[in-house]
Amino acid sequence: MADASIEDWSGFLAFNLTSVFLCARAVLPGMLAAGRGHIVGIGSIPAPTARSTVRPTRPPKAGMGALVASIAKEYGSHGISSNGIVVGNAPFPNRTPDSSYLSGAMVPVDGGFHRSNLL
Numbered sequence: 001m002a003d004a005s006i007e008d009w010s011g012f013l014a015f016n017l018t019s020v021f022l023c024a025r026a027v028l029p030g031m032l033a034a035g036r037g038h039i040v041g042i043g044s045i046p047a048p049t050a051r052s053t054v055r056p057t058r059p060p061k062a063g064m065g066a067l068v069a070s071i072a073k074e075y076g077s078h079g080i081s082s083n084g085i086v087v088g089n090a091p092f093p094n095r096t097p098d099s100s101y102l103s104g105a106m107v108p109v110d111g112g113f114h115r116s117n118l119l
Helices: 006-034 058-078 113-118
Strands: 037-044 080-087
Touching: 006 037, 006 058, 006 080, 037 058, 058 080
Parallel strands: 037 080
Antiparallel strands: none
16 A cells, blocks of 8 residues: 555546446436436455455445445435446456356345345
């Protein structure tokens, strides 16, 4: 962390968190008017996990998870869903037939019930 520049930090924050905020803010008025909509953020599985090295990429991606959860909580009653897709490393190149699998994932499809009990 001591080696990271403020420019690196600002760049990762803008790309991984501020971008989701700005996009959501831009589309929410139309979604509210329509009474429905879906917001999706992209993160990474290791983002909220503490590591021995602090990289400027992790905190903004972990923040994206909190942002989509907050949007879901605030706007769910207006017919707007908000979710994050988190991706991890695959042990093979992305351009193989094996790269289209989903393995070891827990994908709750419960209308936000698990979030409502946690928040």
